[in-house]
Amino acid sequence: MKNKLNPFLSAEEVKHPTLFWVRKNLFSSVGNVILTLISFFLIYLLIVKGALPLLKLDWTVIKANMKLIFTGSYPMDQLWRVWILVLYIAIFFGLTFRVFSIKTPKLIFIISGILFAFCFLEFSVFTKVFFVLTASLLVGSYFLGSLVTKRKLTQVIGLGWVLLMPFSFIIIRGFGGFLPIVKPNLWGGLLLSLLISLTSIFLSLPIGLLLALGRRSKMKFIRVVCTVIIEVVRGVPLITILFIGYLILPMALPASWTPSVFIRALAGVVMFHSAYMAESFRGGLQGISVTQYEAAKSLNIGTVKTMFLIILPQVLKRMIPILVNSFTSALKDTSLISIIGMLDLIGISTSIVSNPKYLTGSAQVLFFEGLIYFILCFSISKGSMVLEKRLGINTKVGM
């Protein structure tokens, strides 16, 4: 209907819009026809040689090890704590959607729909209850979010995401008296990967900021030290940094204090990400015009106050999408902790396959884990794009 009123469309396009589209986008020239045929052949190959053999594989190994893949050897009777964390994330996810989306987002209903659909698969009643709870909290928080003003809601979700790291540690590790303590060596699978990347982002944020400020400082000695630290860490592979954390750190600390493997792995990841975070901060700081500093100076505002009250708020706002995106690279990078023997998402695959029952399951487990990584990283990076648009930041020009 709309097409008929558009004067820029040819008669053919109005008559057969689909046919016109196909001709324009797939068969416009001889070269294009060849390209289309090649791509059809590629798709055919992918389906016949790639996807079909995969579907024929025995996927029971995933079904049997679902719990291991997601939480490692976290105690069964404490599993509800992990679910509480999921619920926490679901609530703030729904609220974030309320703030940042203009139309009613389809995505939130798709996710809850999938979660509901999971209830018809073979899961325990316990799991099903939490699936339903998560789905309803997701939708519920989205609609309940409209009760509060947008300004307040923004503050609430900001606080919620900032508190995610401490909250997850409290709930997963437990604290004296109330929750029995579950030691980090029992954490594993996706839970461990997520916790380590989350923590490393949170800890590398202040360290990276300090390093970036040091690198831009007028004081030569501080500048040189910070530059050297950043460049050394960025110049070597992550795995060397992990080995430093794993093997050298216990040597360098006083003999009375030997950190656990978890802390050592975390230290390595944090060291690594701080250097990269420092570079992101440097980019953000460079985007701030000199006039801001000059204006602050002319108003007789001190250096420290200028930094914390004028410059950093602007930098941080610009950096929200970059921070969200750096979570994906953190998530991907933490996969390396499996090399130093941690049972994260990749490390757990080795231990699953070493079970004689599932010797042939390595391909299935690896593909399933790839799917998990893809879904997480893809949605986070898409989310950061949306954030970038909504916050009105044009990083391309600003940086």
Place this chain on the structure above:
Amino acid sequence: MKLEGKSRIGIKSIWQDTHRRMGLIQFIFFVFIIYIIAVFTTNIFNSLAKLDMTLSFRFLNNPSHINIGESLIDINNSSSFLKIIFAGFINTISITVVAIFFSTFIGVFIALCRLSSNWLIKKIAIIYIEIIRNIPLLLLLLIWYRAFFLKLPGVKNSFAMGKEVSSDGITSFGFSLSNRGLSMTFFKPTENFNPWLICMAIGLILAIVFILYLKHRQKETGKEQRSFLYPLLLFIVFAIITYFILPEKALYKDVPVLGKYNISGGLHITAEWFSLFSGLVLYTSGFIAEIFRSGIQGVSNGQIEAARALGLSHMQTVRLVVIPQAKVVIIPPLTSQFLGVAKNTSLGVAIGFPDMFAITGTIMNQTGRTLEMILLIMSIYLTLSLITSFFMNQYNKKVQLKER
């Protein structure tokens, strides 16, 4: 300001004088850093002393008794530690160079697909890029190694092309793919290789002279010369002609042959090498494609329209307007990707490829010389990245001057 600072004495005056204050802060920072370094080193030396060890690199000359799966230089059981680390270094460098070469080509190809007007091919390129960018490299490597190579049949039942069984029962292949890796027919240098090598060197010199001549002519006449294509053709033709003119052939055909347990001869690529290589190429090409795409899209449409309006052909527009401008944007992130490839080869340790990092890891396990090995490998990687960034800066200066 200086006068003011001198006239007043006391802590407050030091704090109010910018120079003195900065000096004071730096001094405190200096003391702090020195303190931390001192504590760390004393702790490290204490823990070394507990293990009856001292920090020394002298053990590097001892025989290592380590067997390496594959190496491009000649090593054996009694080679020194230094030599096997060098073998690992060569492995790292060789795989890096080959992977960079292939991933750049594939990356450019995918970027072109991504920019194509064909809807289907564009979507395929986008899906490829998104999948690759959102999966950890380690997982890609493991999928290649565990889910692909280790699932292949053994050498006896390998996927083969050009399989021939001679009368005395020897099986030879043109190409074979098994869980040990890839084997294919390859041309190898004979003893008479050197004369041809000299001929090729002469050809190279001729080509360079030709390039210089063409550049000179372009400056003199102002006419555009194909200053790269023709010299390249010259070199290739020269190499082919001299190969056939020389009385003794410089290359011979080496065919892989099935032995009792393994395939020997020909070009053999181990499963580990190929897994690491293909994982790196897949991963890096996804990122390189995005770098090229954003570089090409960064050239404003007005530039292209202006070039077309001036009567430049499509190819000329690309060659003379788009590429020179895109180059400036593309090259810095591209180099950091290349450095990333060199760093990422260290992941070979997860699939058992003996790169520099895997070998130092083995040495750490055998000798307990953790600190020395980590210092060594860090310094090697740092030297690599320093050299690269030095050349990068030189190049950047050159490119940016041209732009003005």
